[in-house]
Amino acid sequence: xxxxxxxxxxxxxxxxxxxAAFSFGMTYSRVALGQETKxxxxxxxxxxxIDPGGIISxxxxxxxxxxxxxxxxxxxxxxxxxxxxxxxxxGIEQPLSELSLRQVPLDVVLMVDASSSVADNLDDFRxxxxxxxxxxxxxxxxxxxxxxxxxxxxxxxTRNRVQFRRSLRRVAPGMFTRxxxxxxLAAREQFARGIARRAIIVLTDGIDSGRGTTFAVALRVAxxxxxxxxxxxxxxxxxxxxxxxxxxxxxxxxxxVRFNQIxxxxxxxxLEALDASEKNLENLTxxxxxxxxRPRSFGDLDSTYxxxxxxxxxxxxxxxxxxxxxxxxxxxxxxxxxxxxxxxxARIGYYAxx
Amino acid sequence: MLIRILAVxxxxxxxxxxxxxxxxxxxxxxxxxxxxxxRAGFKEKTVIAVIHxxxxxxxxxxxxxxxxxxxxxxxxxxxxxxxxxxxxIAAGDDWGDDSFFRGAQKPTEEKSNDxxxxxxxxxxxxxxxxxxxxxxxxxxxxxxxxxxxGSATVRxxxxxxxxxxxxxxxxxxxxxxxxxIVKLVxxxxxxxxxxxxxxxxxxxxxxxxxxxxxxRKHRVSEPVIAAMQEAMKDDSNSKTSTPGxxxxx
Numbered sequence: 001x002x003x004x005x006x007x008x009x010x011x012x013x014x015x016x017x018x019x020a021a022f023s024f025g026m027t028y029s030r031v032a033l034g035q036e037t038k039x040x041x042x043x044x045x046x047x048x049x050i051d052p053g054g055i056i057s058x059x060x061x062x063x064x065x066x067x068x069x070x071x072x073x074x075x076x077x078x079x080x081x082x083x084x085x086x087x088x089x090x091g092i093e094q095p096l097s098e099l100s101l102r103q104v105p106l107d108v109v110l111m112v113d114a115s116s117s118v119a120d121n122l123d124d125f126r127x128x129x130x131x132x133x134x135x136x137x138x139x140x141x142x143x144x145x146x147x148x149x150x151x152x153x154x155x156x157x158t159r160n161r162v163q164f165r166r167s168l169r170r171v172a173p174g175m176f177t178r179x180x181x182x183x184x185l186a187a188r189e190q191f192a193r194g195i196a197r198r199a200i201i202v203l204t205d206g207i208d209s210g211r212g213t214t215f216a217v218a219l220r221v222a223x224x225x226x227x228x229x230x231x232x233x234x235x236x237x238x239x240x241x242x243x244x245x246x247x248x249x250x251x252x253x254x255x256x257v258r259f260n261q262i263x264x265x266x267x268x269x270x271l272e273a274l275d276a277s278e279k280n281l282e283n284l285t286x287x288x289x290x291x292x293x294r295p296r297s298f299g300d301l302d303s304t305y306x307x308x309x310x311x312x313x314x315x316x317x318x319x320x321x322x323x324x325x326x327x328x329x330x331x332x333x334x335x336x337x338x339x340x341x342x343x344x345x346a347r348i349g350y351y352a353x354x
Numbered sequence: 355m356l357i358r359i360l361a362v363x364x365x366x367x368x369x370x371x372x373x374x375x376x377x378x379x380x381x382x383x384x385x386x387x388x389x390x391x392x393r394a395g396f397k398e399k400t401v402i403a404v405i406h407x408x409x410x411x412x413x414x415x416x417x418x419x420x421x422x423x424x425x426x427x428x429x430x431x432x433x434x435x436x437x438x439x440x441x442x443i444a445a446g447d448d449w450g451d452d453s454f455f456r457g458a459q460k461p462t463e464e465k466s467n468d469x470x471x472x473x474x475x476x477x478x479x480x481x482x483x484x485x486x487x488x489x490x491x492x493x494x495x496x497x498x499x500x501x502x503x504g505s506a507t508v509r510x511x512x513x514x515x516x517x518x519x520x521x522x523x524x525x526x527x528x529x530x531x532x533x534x535i536v537k538l539v540x541x542x543x544x545x546x547x548x549x550x551x552x553x554x555x556x557x558x559x560x561x562x563x564x565x566x567x568x569x570r571k572h573r574v575s576e577p578v579i580a581a582m583q584e585a586m587k588d589d590s591n592s593k594t595s596t597p598g599x600x601x602x603x
Contacts, residue, residue, distance in 0.1 A: 145524075152525045155556055162587050167556060170527065181522035189524045210522065 061325065064104065066197045066228055066289060067316040067336050068345040076314045077342055086337040087320050094320045104317040105139040107157065107196040109186045109227075112171055113204035114148045117238055119173035121298040125203055126168040128301035132201070133164050135309035143190055147182035148174025149209075157190075178210035183218040183284075187225035197317055198227040199290070201308055203301070205235050206277040215280050222288050223331075224351050228315075229290040230308050231281045232301065235274045236294040242267050242274070289347040318346075329354040382411040385418055388435065389425045402434040410438055416534035419551070420541040429547055436550065529556040532565055535582065536572045549581045557585045 065087065069077040082101045087094045110132070112118065112125050133142060144155040144167045155167030183200070191198050200222070208215070222229055246267045249260050257264065278292075285292045291311065295304045318336065333349040383405060391401045412418075412435050422432055528534075530552060538548050559565075559582045569579060 150525055151522055152527065154527055156526070156529070162585075163556060166553075166585065170554065178522055185522060185524040213522065 061321050062319050063322055063334075063350055064195075064197065064226065065318045065320070065334065065336060065346050066199075067318050068289070068291075068311055068314070069316065069338055070343045070345070072341060072343075076311060078314045080316065080338060084338050085316075085318060087318065088335045088337070089322055089324065089332050092323060094323060096318075096320055100319050102317050102319060105137065105141070105196045106199060106312055107141045107143075107191070107194055108136070108199045108201060108312070109143050109145060109190050111145045111147060111182060111186060111200060111202040111204070113177050113179065113182075113202070114146045114171060114174040115177045116173075116175065117177075117205045117207075117234060118203060121234075121301075122171055122173065124298040124301045126171065128305040129168055130165055131302055132305040132309050133161055135306065135313060137313075141196070144168065144171075145182060145186055145190075146171050146174070147178050149176040149178060150174070151178055151182045151185050153190075176209040177204065177207055178213075179204055179206050179208040180213040180215055180218040181210045183229070184213055184221045187221045187227050191225040191227055197312075197315065198225060199230065199312060200227050201230045201232065201305070203232045203234065204281075205238055205274065206231065206233060206281045207273050208277075215284075219284055219287060222284065223347065223349070226347065226350060227288060228347065229284050229288040230293065230311075231285050231290070232293045232295065232304050232308070233278065233281055234295070234298070235278050235281075236296055237298065239271060239274050240296070242270050246271070286345075287348045289345050291345065322352075324352075327353050383408040384411050385413055385422060388412075388427060388431065389422065392425065392427050392431070398428050398430055401431050405431070405434045405438050410435070412438070415528035416530065416537055416551075419543070420537055423541050423543065429544060433547060433550070436547075436554065527556055529558050531558050532560055532569060535559075535574055535578065536569065539572060539574050539578070545575055545577055548578050552578070552581045552585050557582070559586050561586055 067085070069080060071077055082096055082098070085096060085100070087096060110129055112122070112129075114122065118125065129144075136142060138159065141157045141159055142155075142164055143153065143157050144164065146152050146154055154170045155164055158164055183202070186200055246264065249264050249267070250257060252260070278294075282292050284290075291308075293304045293308065295301060322332070324332070330352050331349055332352055334347065336344050336346045338344055388401065388405065391404060396404075414436060419432060422435075423429070535548065535552075538551065561579075561583055566579065569582075
């Protein structure tokens with residue numbers, strides 16, 4: 001009896017694996033085919049029942065590249081097909097199959113820097129975040145992280161708008177900014193599993209006061225997690241405040257300028273820190289295929305988050321099977337080309353599995 | 355000789371006291387520390403004052419709340435911990451007698467180069483202050499006397515880069531489910547405390563008919579059940595799928 005069990009067990013496991021792979025393939029084929037004939041299908045009950053975290057191992061050979069295409073005026077281009085794209089890995093063109101463009105649900109981590117630079121405007125963030133959630137499709141998931149001197153997951157993955165709205169109430173003002181730590185933790189822990197497109201949207205000035213984790217590490221981990229990072233930066237708002245304050249201090253009498261020298265130096269250093277931070281944020285968003293938004297006031301957050309949502313909704317999910325299948329854990333540089341008149345935003349590459 | 359050695363030892367231990375105390379003060383308050391204070395016989399008001407004046411790393415998962423209660427921590431203290439956990443840097447002084455200053459103070463959090471807003475506020479610091487100014491003067495006259503009394507506590511908070519913030523970890527807000535509510539009820543928490551916890555937590559309740567019956571069987575009150583239902587209201591079904599995404603090839 002025991003030997004029979006030993007003999008039969010691998011066969012059963014094999015059958016289950018085949019069935020799982022087949023079901024997964026059918027699900028996606030259905031999604032793909034369904035979209036051609038019925039682009040706004042309201043319900044996908046089969047997908048609702050599938051835990052995205054449970055099926056990651058099925059399709060590890062493919063690379064998913066979320067791609068946004070804009071025209072010269074910056075408008076998002078939405079009518080491209082597979083034939084309009086060419087993908088290069090380390091300079092070598094990669095073949096694109098019939099199923100290279102698919103519809104993929106979105107997992108988005110919304111992050112908020114609750115330090116002093118944003119703390120007074122958390123209500124603006126709450127309103128904008130709530131508006132953003134309205135744009136998500138029913139199969140998309142959202143989670144919420146607040147960071148200051150701590151990094152706190154206020155809401156784990158949910159598709160429930162009420163739970164998300166409730167979690168926004170838990171955002172509380174804090175102090176300091178563990179920005180790099182927050183990116184690392186969000187990318188590593190929230191994107192440890194799953195097959196969806198992955199996005200991080202973070203409201204911050206990006207000036208890190210954390211301990212040890214460098215920007216380079218944060219960028220690497222974001223790339224490892226294949227997350228697209230969008231930053232809604234309040235650097236422009238901070239800069240305007242500081243410049244105005246500096247202007248009024250420098251416009252005073254010589255004696256007053258001398259008296260306020262420490263504050264003047266402090267403001268100048270603050271402006272330099274904002275410039276340096278913006279460069280980092282630009283690098284992070286460009287490398288991960290996201291975008292840096294710099295609203296001029298907190299009142300603009302609604303429209304900014306709506307713009308991010310619009311970009312995510314119109315992102316192409318481009319799949320390809322890399323010709324180089326070596327599992328060496330190395331970084332592979334990738335580029336995407338389309339019509340010359342258009343500008344492409346995509347991740348600069350990926351880390352091969354080990 | 356022995357007397358001299360003893361004297362040196364005594365001197366060394368006395369001189370070490372302030373630094374040990376300062377080190378303890380800079381460490382965040384934990385559940386265990388609150389239990390210690392309660393067991394040491396501190397009054398409720400004093401423990402709450404300590405909770406309000408210190409940074410904390412409370413673990414307020416339902417099981418930990420029950421543990422606190424079983425260790426004799428009163429519900430008022432637990433509520434203070436819950437409130438402090440929501441706004442860890444807030445400098446409130448709810449127990450004060452002076453109604454003018456009560457509730458008037460906003461939490462003040464400043465980065466190094468931001469301007470101060472209220473209270474005693476220096477670089478990397480946040481504190482609470484209470485004061486009172488009485489003036490007596492005659493209109494149209496320069497005569498009069500002013501009496502200013504006040505007290506201030508300043509808490510020095512170092513940035514994580516200086517303050518030994520330790521390795522960062524993703525802190526997860528505990529999710530409440532049916533079982534955790536039953537545990538809170540069994541532990542004797544009041545309806546108000548449980549409802550507040552529901553309002554402030556991520557939740558994952560099963561409110562099907564059999565589960566509701568089970569909750570009632572475990573003496574979960576109707577207002578608590580109503581709060582659970584309110585927290586689970588779901589509007590996600592009203593949303594349609596995937597509008598405006600690019601077509602597949």
